[in-house]
Amino acid sequence: MCELNIKNKKVLVTGGGGFVGSHLVEALVKSGAKIKAFVHYNSRNDRGMLEELDKKVLREVEVMASDLRDVDAVRKAVKGQEVIFHLGALIGVPYSYVNPRDVVDTNVSGTLNVLTAARAFKVEKIIHTSTSEVYGTAHYVPMDENHPLNPQSPYAASKSAADLLALSFHRSYDLPVGVIRPFNIYGPRQSARAIIPSIITQALLKRRVNLGSISPTRDLTYVTDSASGFVAFAECEKTAGEVVNLGSNREVSISQLIEMVSNSLNKKIKVIKEKRRVRPPKSEVERLFSDSRKAKALFGWNPKIDIAEGVGKTITWMEKNIDRYKEEIYNI
Numbered sequence: 388m389c390e391l392n393i394k395n396k397k398v399l400v401t402g403g404g405g406f407v408g409s410h411l412v413e414a415l416v417k418s419g420a421k422i423k424a425f426v427h428y429n430s431r432n433d434r435g436m437l438e439e440l441d442k443k444v445l446r447e448v449e450v451m452a453s454d455l456r457d458v459d460a461v462r463k464a465v466k467g468q469e470v471i472f473h474l475g476a477l478i479g480v481p482y483s484y485v486n487p488r489d490v491v492d493t494n495v496s497g498t499l500n501v502l503t504a505a506r507a508f509k510v511e512k513i514i515h516t517s518t519s520e521v522y523g524t525a526h527y528v529p530m531d532e533n534h535p536l537n538p539q540s541p542y543a544a545s546k547s548a549a550d551l552l553a554l555s556f557h558r559s560y561d562l563p564v565g566v567i568r569p570f571n572i573y574g575p576r577q578s579a580r581a582i583i584p585s586i587i588t589q590a591l592l593k594r595r596v597n598l599g600s601i602s603p604t605r606d607l608t609y610v611t612d613s614a615s616g617f618v619a620f621a622e623c624e625k626t627a628g629e630v631v632n633l634g635s636n637r638e639v640s641i642s643q644l645i646e647m648v649s650n651s652l653n654k655k656i657k658v659i660k661e662k663r664r665v666r667p668p669k670s671e672v673e674r675l676f677s678d679s680r681k682a683k684a685l686f687g688w689n690p691k692i693d694i695a696e697g698v699g700k701t702i703t704w705m706e707k708n709i710d711r712y713k714e715e716i717y718n719i
Contacts, residue, residue, distance in 0.1 A: 389623035389686050391470075391512060394419035399468040401425040401455060401475030401501060402516075403448075404435025406577045407569075407610060408474045413440055414614040415472075416447045425464045425475060428452040436576045455497030465504035470621055471513045473501050476546070479580055480520065480666065481719035483542035494545035495552065502556045502564065513564035514621050515553040518546050519571065519606065519634070519675050528638070529678035532568070532630045539670045550630070557628040565626035567617060570634035570677045574610030574697060575704035580718040582641060583607070583698065586648050586656075587705050588712040595657040597717070599664035601645065604638040606677040609697035612690040616682060623686040634677020635690050647698050664717060 398415055402408040403424025415422050426434055434450050453460035455475045465471065476494045477483070483490040498515065505513050522530055523537030538544040556562040573583040582598075582605070589596040608616075616633040620626050642658075649656045665671075682688040692700070705712070 389619070389625065391622045391624055393470065393618060393622055395421065396469045397421045397423070397467060398470045398472065399423045399425060399464055400472045403450070403474070404437050405474060406436055407572055407613060409436035409439060409576060410574070410610045410614045411472060411474065411617050412437065412448055413444055414611070414618055416444050418618060422447065423449045423451060423464065423468065426450060426452050428454060439576055455500060456492055458500050461500040462504045462507070465501065465510065466508050468508070469511045471501065471505055471510055472516070472617060472621065473498065473513060474516045476516070478542065479719050480540045480542045483540050483545070484667075485719065487541035490542055491545045495548045498549040498552055502553060502562065505564070506556065506560055506562050511563060512621055512627065513553070513562065514617060515550065515564055515566050517550045517566050517568040517630070518543070519568060519632075519677065520672060521547045521550060521568070522675065524672050525674040525676055528674065528676040529636060530632070530676055531678040532632055532681055539672055540666070554628065554630070563627040565620065565628060566630040567620050568630055568632050569613055570606035570608060570632065570675055572608050572610050572613045574701050577610070578718060579712050579714070583644060583701060584705060584712070585718070586645055587702055588709065588714045590648050590652055590654060590656050591706060591709055592714045594654060595659055596645065597659045597661040597664065598641065599661065599666060600671060601641040601658060603672060604640045604674050604676065606634040606636070606638055606675050607694055607697070608633060608635045608690050609692040609700070612692055616688045619686040619688050625685050629685070631682050631685060632677045632679045633682055633688070634679045635694065636677055636679050637694065638674065638676035639694055644698070647695060648702065651699055651702050661717070
């Protein structure tokens with residue numbers, strides 16, 4: 388039985404200024420939690436996607452700007468917290484080809500800092516965020532939590548290491564940490580680094596889209612469904628020491644996504660294959676397709692928004708916010 392109630396808990400969200408983090412912060416505030424959001428420092432006092440939250444919601448959030456690689460800053464953020472959602476990471480696969488050390492330092496050492504601080508201050512529950520990229524191309528489908536890990540990029544390798552580190556802290560120190568493994572999340576506020584906003588932004592502004600390979604398939608989950616899954620995972624005591632997939636239980640190819648966007652916009656879209664957007668052949672994850680039955684069994688989670696509805700919602704938001712995107716730039 389899931390018995391931990393997030394209401395009135397002191398909750399730290401690392402990566403709170405990110406796409407998923409901002410939606411999670413919003414959901415947690417509405418659940419009655421007392422939120423501290425850890426965001427990456429910049430001199431502009433830019434709090435990332437938290438700036439998109441309703442002002443009434445944002446007033447309920449304490450924002451701390453620093454860097455996960457700073458041990459002292461992480462300890463300061465963790466002290467006094469009862470629950471930690473660890474989402475903070477450098478997440479771009481193409482970026483990890485260019486700057487692998489930066490990705491490893493943030494994703495592995497940053498995670499170690501969070502875990503050691505959580506242990507020192509006896510945090511009640513830590514939710515460590517993984518990624519379906521750690522599985523690599525599917526060996527079988529649907530992919531359950533026993534699927535072999537086969538990271539095919541420096542980013543995926545860094546996340547695999549962080550996941551195993553988190554689980555080792557549970558086994559070695561009985562730290563109440565569990566690993567939540569989302570498949571591809573999409574929706575409003577996402578950067579054009581990701582495939583759906585990349586297609587939409589280009590399609591809105593012109594009749595062609597520059598992409599890499601369009602044959603790979605992904606299991607895509609709308610961001611509010613994912614946020615509800617994070618909260619349910621946290622409130623379930625049985626998830627400590629566990630790895631749990633969060634996915635839609637459906638695979639969609641990039642070419643099918645293009646067709647969905649084309650139909651939604653009632654616009655014919657020409658696809659141009661751009662060499663720099665293509666992953667190295669041995670690094671391309673060709674197929675991701677989640678088996679999320681464990682999430683349903685443990686804490687009753689099922690996604691509610693299907694891909695067609697979710698893409699439509701994302702297009703509506705992006706049409707209103709298109710000036711925030713630079714469609715002529717390839718975001719890595």
